[in-house]
Amino acid sequence: MADDASDSEGLMSRQTTGEDRVRMTAQQLSEPRTANWIASEAGWSHEPTKRVLDRLVADGILHRDDSGTHTTYYPDSRRQALQEAMRLRDSGHTVEELTDRLTEMKAQISDWAEEFGVESPNQLRGTLADATLAAAEEDRRRAIAREWEHLQNRIEIVGFAIREWNFLTPTTESTEAHS
Amino acid sequence: MSVPHSGGNPNANLYAQLKRDVLDRVPQISAVTYVPDEIEAKQLRATFDPARLDPPTGPKSPELTIKWYRQDPTDWIRINYTDPNTGFHAGWHQDGDHPELGEAHFQYSTTETEDRWGITFEHETPSLMLWEIVETLLADVRPTYQYETGDA
Numbered sequence: 552m553a554d555d556a557s558d559s560e561g562l563m564s565r566q567t568t569g570e571d572r573v574r575m576t577a578q579q580l581s582e583p584r585t586a587n588w589i590a591s592e593a594g595w596s597h598e599p600t601k602r603v604l605d606r607l608v609a610d611g612i613l614h615r616d617d618s619g620t621h622t623t624y625y626p627d628s629r630r631q632a633l634q635e636a637m638r639l640r641d642s643g644h645t646v647e648e649l650t651d652r653l654t655e656m657k658a659q660i661s662d663w664a665e666e667f668g669v670e671s672p673n674q675l676r677g678t679l680a681d682a683t684l685a686a687a688e689e690d691r692r693r694a695i696a697r698e699w700e701h702l703q704n705r706i707e708i709v710g711f712a713i714r715e716w717n718f719l720t721p722t723t724e725s726t727e728a729h730s
Numbered sequence: 731m732s733v734p735h736s737g738g739n740p741n742a743n744l745y746a747q748l749k750r751d752v753l754d755r756v757p758q759i760s761a762v763t764y765v766p767d768e769i770e771a772k773q774l775r776a777t778f779d780p781a782r783l784d785p786p787t788g789p790k791s792p793e794l795t796i797k798w799y800r801q802d803p804t805d806w807i808r809i810n811y812t813d814p815n816t817g818f819h820a821g822w823h824q825d826g827d828h829p830e831l832g833e834a835h836f837q838y839s840t841t842e843t844e845d846r847w848g849i850t851f852e853h854e855t856p857s858l859m860l861w862e863i864v865e866t867l868l869a870d871v872r873p874t875y876q877y878e879t880g881d882a
Contacts, residue, residue, distance in 0.1 A: 561865070562756070562861070562864065562865045562868065562869070563858070563861040563862075563864075563865060566755040566756070566757075567751075567755065567861075571751070572858065575747070575751045575855060575857040575858060576855045576857075576858065578741075578747060579741060579744070579747065579855045579856050579857060580855075581740065581741075581800070581802070581854075592853060592854070592855055592858065593858075626740075626741075628739070628740045628741070628742065631740075631741060631742045631743050632739070632742040632743075634742075634743050634746070635742045635743035635746065638743065638746055638768070639768065639769065642768050642769075644768075644769065648769075649769060652767070652769040652770065656770060697799055697806060698772070700799070700801075701772060701799060702770070704739040704742065705769070705770055705771060707739070708739075708742055709769055
């Protein structure tokens, strides 16, 4: 952190390798980035960074775009969603438990939709234009809009895990595995 | 230009990544759980082993909670450390609550005093930002502010 007092003592550099940090960075990119950018962010040199990135492309974890002036890399979001569904499948919960929680999350969203007379988080944000709202109520609605979006994302993943429950059965037949 | 993705979430297993990339690798952290559970996964909670903390604090386990929502142009982040032994609290927030301090700010409070100021992160990758926070917490924030008596 760029803060005078924080001359941190390098826990990250002791607990991670350059390759670890390249993987971390590449999987969390919010826009396509060059190998140089990723190397700089990960604090590792260019050549080994590029080797790791190309391996991640070969493994289907990243996409590589050679169409521009510079080659860029970006993560495959489908794989991350699939990994999350697999993690839920392996988490020791039953399909009934996941279904119950899915129902609860959907009910929570229905309650918000009914309370505010809106159908989406952005419509709820739109109600902030109402000049009569107190500051505390504005904050509450902003927070609910964020939670709403998060729940929508979770509902997608949990719904997928439930629909594909049998397909996602671990090959070991063990449902006790924890990620 | 943002990363192309299907569905609403470009980073669907962010919490699993933060757990694996950072929290599971910190020797002072003894457990990491999802809040309220891993199905809804609103937050992560890391529990510290008080015996491994230097300077020592007391017999109860301090906790770090991580709430991280990815969004454009900047993520919404609240990371809070609480120590039940001393009542010490520290937070790293990028939540729009204190625009006068910039995009992100640090805040802390003890039983005697409190303060907050703007911060900038060296990284923009969530896992690497969380490493910055954990390092700062352990190497700087706890030793410097935890027992401050308000005369700083």
